[in-house]
Amino acid sequence: MAHPLQLGAMTARPYRLPLLSNASPAAVIAQLSEDDRPGALWGNWFGGGLLIFRRPFRVEEPVDASDGFGYLDEQPTLSGSELASGMVGGGWLACFGYDATTTTLGFYDSLLHWREDSGWFFESLGLSGREAENSAALQYWTTILRAAPTAPIKPLQVGVFRVATEPETARDGYLAGVEEVINRIDHGHFYQLNLCLRLHADVASSAPVVFGHLCEQLQPAFGGLITGPLSHGAPRMVTSFSPELFLRIRDRTVLTAPIKGTAPRKDANSAAALRASAKDAAENIMIVDLMRNDLSRVCLPGTVAVQELLALQPHPGVWHLVSAIHGELSQHTTTAQLLTAAFPPGSVTGAPKISAQQGIADLEVEARGAYTGSIGLVSPLAGADFNVIIRSFELHHDRLELGVGGGITVDSVPIREWYECLHKAAPLVAAAGSVLDQELADEPAPPAAELLASGVFESILVVRGKIIRLAAHLARLDRSCRELYGHGIPDDLPDTAYQLASVHSDRGRLAIRVLARPSEGRLDFSLDASPLGARPASSTLRYQPRPDRSWRHKWLERSALVDAEAAVVPALPFFTSRSRAQHITETSRGNLFIQDQDGFWCTPPLDEQVLPGVTRREVLDLLADRGAPARIRRCSVQELRQSRGAFWTSSLSGAVPITAVDGTALPDVSEFTANLNGELDIC
Numbered sequence: 236m237a238h239p240l241q242l243g244a245m246t247a248r249p250y251r252l253p254l255l256s257n258a259s260p261a262a263v264i265a266q267l268s269e270d271d272r273p274g275a276l277w278g279n280w281f282g283g284g285l286l287i288f289r290r291p292f293r294v295e296e297p298v299d300a301s302d303g304f305g306y307l308d309e310q311p312t313l314s315g316s317e318l319a320s321g322m323v324g325g326g327w328l329a330c331f332g333y334d335a336t337t338t339t340l341g342f343y344d345s346l347l348h349w350r351e352d353s354g355w356f357f358e359s360l361g362l363s364g365r366e367a368e369n370s371a372a373l374q375y376w377t378t379i380l381r382a383a384p385t386a387p388i389k390p391l392q393v394g395v396f397r398v399a400t401e402p403e404t405a406r407d408g409y410l411a412g413v414e415e416v417i418n419r420i421d422h423g424h425f426y427q428l429n430l431c432l433r434l435h436a437d438v439a440s441s442a443p444v445v446f447g448h449l450c451e452q453l454q455p456a457f458g459g460l461i462t463g464p465l466s467h468g469a470p471r472m473v474t475s476f477s478p479e480l481f482l483r484i485r486d487r488t489v490l491t492a493p494i495k496g497t498a499p500r501k502d503a504n505s506a507a508a509l510r511a512s513a514k515d516a517a518e519n520i521m522i523v524d525l526m527r528n529d530l531s532r533v534c535l536p537g538t539v540a541v542q543e544l545l546a547l548q549p550h551p552g553v554w555h556l557v558s559a560i561h562g563e564l565s566q567h568t569t570t571a572q573l574l575t576a577a578f579p580p581g582s583v584t585g586a587p588k589i590s591a592q593q594g595i596a597d598l599e600v601e602a603r604g605a606y607t608g609s610i611g612l613v614s615p616l617a618g619a620d621f622n623v624i625i626r627s628f629e630l631h632h633d634r635l636e637l638g639v640g641g642g643i644t645v646d647s648v649p650i651r652e653w654y655e656c657l658h659k660a661a662p663l664v665a666a667a668g669s670v671l672d673q674e675l676a677d678e679p680a681p682p683a684a685e686l687l688a689s690g691v692f693e694s695i696l697v698v699r700g701k702i703i704r705l706a707a708h709l710a711r712l713d714r715s716c717r718e719l720y721g722h723g724i725p726d727d728l729p730d731t732a733y734q735l736a737s738v739h740s741d742r743g744r745l746a747i748r749v750l751a752r753p754s755e756g757r758l759d760f761s762l763d764a765s766p767l768g769a770r771p772a773s774s775t776l777r778y779q780p781r782p783d784r785s786w787r788h789k790w791l792e793r794s795a796l797v798d799a800e801a802a803v804v805p806a807l808p809f810f811t812s813r814s815r816a817q818h819i820t821e822t823s824r825g826n827l828f829i830q831d832q833d834g835f836w837c838t839p840p841l842d843e844q845v846l847p848g849v850t851r852r853e854v855l856d857l858l859a860d861r862g863a864p865a866r867i868r869r870c871s872v873q874e875l876r877q878s879r880g881a882f883w884t885s886s887l888s889g890a891v892p893i894t895a896v897d898g899t900a901l902p903d904v905s906e907f908t909a910n911l912n913g914e915l916d917i918c
Contacts, residue, residue: 242293242342247311248361249324249616251348254376256355258383260285263347264447265388266379269462269472272341273443274328276610277450277458279480281617282321284350288328290372291341292365296464300331300338300578300608304571307340310615311362318616323348324360326614330461330473330624332605333579337471339463345372355380360615391448393635393667394437396660399601402674403815403869405432406653410840411867412598413649418856419594420645427521428585428594430652431640433601434660436669438635442472445628445635445667449476452666453551456480457622459610473605475627476663478550479557481580481609482573484619487564489534489573490542491526493582494623495519495642496556499658506554508721510547514646514714515556519545522642523558525581525588532576534562552662570613580623583607585642604629606638626663637663648714649841650787654678677814679785679843682719686784689792690752691715695732696887696917697747697764700740703916704886705732707849709749715788716751722758724751735764742766744918746887750791770888770917773905775895776822778872779808785843786821796823807883809875809896812844817871820844825885826851827870829878830904835864837874850884850915857914880904889917 260277264287267273274288297303307327329340345359345368357376359369398405409432416428438445446460455476462472480492496515498505509515523541530539539562548557564573584607585591595603606629611621629636639656657676664671693712696703706729713724732747739745744767752759779799799808800823809827812818820839821827826848828838836858841847858865875881880902881893890908893901912918 242309242311245311246314246363247324247615248315249313249318249322250359250361251319251322252357252373254355254357254380256380256383258355258380259451260349261447261451262383262386262388263287263349263379264450264460265444266383266386267443269441269443272462273460274341274343274462275446275458275460276328276612276620278454278456280457280612280620281323281614282350284348286323286612287347288325288341288343289375291328292344292362292368293342294463295340296466297338298467299335300333301575303329303331303338303340304574304578307574307613307619308569308571310613311360313615321350322358323612323614323617324358326360326612326617328461328612330463330605330608330610331574331578332608332624333603334605336464336467337605337608339461339465341463345369347376388447389440389444391445391668392439393445393669395670395672396434396436396637396664397672398432398675399435402672406675406842407840407867407869408600409653409656410649410842413643413647413652414841414855414867415598416594416643417645417647418859421856425590425594426586427518427642427644428591429583429607429640429642430595431599431603431607431638432656433606434637434639434671436635436637438630438633442474442630445630446474449474449663449666453662455626456550457620459622459624461605461610469631471605471629471631473610473624473627473629475610475622475624477610477622477625477627478548478555479580479582479623479625481621481623482577482611482619483621484564484570484573486618488561489530489564490559490561491530491577492557492559493519493522493526493580494555494557495522495582496545497641497655497659498554500549500552500554506547509554509556510545511721512717513723514644516545517646518642518644519556519558521586521644522582523560525586526560526577529577529581530560530562533564533568533573535565538563551666553658570619579608582642583623583625583640603638604636607640626659628663628667646710646714648718648787648847650843651718682785682788686790686792687719688753689790690750691719691789692751692791693749693789694887695747695749696767697736697739697745698916698918699743700736701916702732702736702747704849704853705729707852708886711789711847711849712749712751716758719788720753720758725760728760731762735762739764744768752791767887771891773892773894774883775806776809776893777803777806777897779803779810781808781810783813787841787843787846789846799823810844811872812842815869817873818869819872819875821846822883825883825888825891827875827881827883828854829870829875829881831870831874831878834879835866837866837868837870839870840867848884848886850886850889853915854884854890854911857911880907882908889915
């Protein structure tokens with residue numbers, strides 16, 4: 236489809252013509268035909284408003300994003316010096332997809348431009364030899380604008396949004412993926428990784444109709460409609476309702492504004508909670524550093540600077556933390572060279588970028604498609620704007636795909652990352668007149684008042700004055716305190732714990748308890764120490780029910796656990812999932828590991844029913860270091876009873892072999908757990 240004439244050899248005399256019409260932007264977009272290879276940009280592009288394109292003069296569809304950057308530098312030579320303010324005229328409208336074969340570029344030499352303050356205009360670059368085509372385009376848009384005010388806009392026809400597998404399987408896989416990311420962060424592979432999943436729905440509406448409807452409702456900052464690629468398998472269209480600016484070039488100045496940090500817009504407190512979130516702030520700052528590094532590769536030394544840091548911005552359904560970095564491009568740096576340095580956007584990959592991209596390839600189940608790539612326009616008149624393809628639908632074969640994800644750091648809580656994905660999807664799903672599969676949207680009610688009033692705590696092992704895994708325990712306590720009460724732990728808490736341990740350094744085994752209790756809008760912290768007896772040599776388990784609540788916090792109010800233990804003494808109780816009664820979760824004292832019939836050591840994923848055990852995490856790391864096969868997955872009660880062995884873990888008891896479950900004897904794993912305990916520094 237490449238045009239025989241090269242753009243660089245052509246001259247352009249841009250012009251603009253006003254078109255009188257009261258047609259709404261959504262109504263005009265809805266009239267577009269997919270056969271005309273339409274495109275559109277809605278929001279804060281080039282001063283704001285709407286740009287609509289059809290019938291490109293030239294199309295390029297390379298098999299990879301980087302192969303397409305060079306086309307952007309091919310532009311016609313401008314003649315004439317008087318240009319209307321805010322005129323765009325045309326240029327390369329491009330989609331650089333994250334995955335190969337989702338990249339497409341079209342050069343449009345005319346467009347329809349709407350701004351709220353000035354109405355509709357026809358704009359053209361005035362390429363030499365294209366007079367007849369411009370005349371036909373002007374006639375087409377004039378006809379459309381006459382018809383649009385009275386033309387009915389078809390209602391959207393979008394089905395329920397589902398995952399490609401069973402909902403619980405998809406959720407558990409994502410939870411396990413978050414844990415694996417944290418494990419790789421701990422091992423120095425990267426500092427942060429953006430982990431994504433995809434939702435799917437049937438669609439009977441055209442992409443222009445979908446785009447017009449949702450833009451009118453959501454008013455996206457950087458919405459984009461792209462046709463193609465058409466030459467790599469199934470025809471595809473992308474409708475993006477992105478809030479995020481990837482790159483903006485004006486003269487020699489480049490600006491990027493990464494988004495990192497998200498919270499649902501539930502109430503007045505959600506914005507303040509996001510602004511106070513140490514995890515979200517750290518995540519944003521990491522990406523700011525990454526983008527500064529990317530821009531420094533092509534900007535003049537000393538010109539790359541942070542313009543704004545951690546600004547709180549409202550967007551449809553969510554709050555975001557947004558930062559801005561700018562720089563001055565080196566004299567001979569081209570748009571293609573800038574994209575080569577900065578693509579894909581760091582806010583949707585991770586840091587360092589290359590290592591994070593390898594992690595994405597390893598851990599994400601479905602290909603991303605165009606999602607997390609970039610849509611942009613490079614105009615010889617106006618400069619260049621590129622968004623980040625998030626909050627986006629990809630349509631092909633009467634199917635609609637929605638990618639969602641979040642940045643994972645060492646402080647991430649797996650189930651909360653899952654909820655964040657659903658929070659990001661919710662405004663788009665609702666705007667499309669659809670719903671999420673109800674089995675996906677399973678966020679629990681807030682904790683009961685009596686639980687919140689009691690507070691949370693940590694029990695930490697001390698062996699002959701040495702505190703075992705203090706940092707991990709205090710990090711877990713800090714996460715709970717910030718989530719539940721909006722306050723972190725005091726800075727001097729580690730020193731207080733060390734002082735307490737030193738006082739009792741002559742004792743063999745000791746438990747330090749750190750208690751956090753709410754009091755008049757603040758948290759009161761206290762520490763105490765008590766001697767421990769010998770570790771349990773083994774345990775038997777019996778099933779017991781427990782209340783339907785979130786158990787991923789270590790609540791001080793433990794009467795439900797005390798009652799469950801009393802009901803089965805001398806055995807320990809084990810519990811099952813609230814949604815799937817046949818699936819085990821944990822014991823009253825710690826996390827469960829079972830060896831399945833394939834020889835894998837398995838432990839349930841960290842949902843609302845499982846405490847994120849410090850020793851559980853350490854055991855997973857030890858198994859990985861040994862090369863012993865381990866999996867994070869659901870395990871049934873029947874699997875537990877028929878396992879090749881099982882144990883439970885806690886910080887005070889280490890790994891404790893389970894000898895029987897509900898009266899059924901299990902194989903002996905005491906030698907295996909003894910070796911684990913040696914490596915765990917537990918005696």
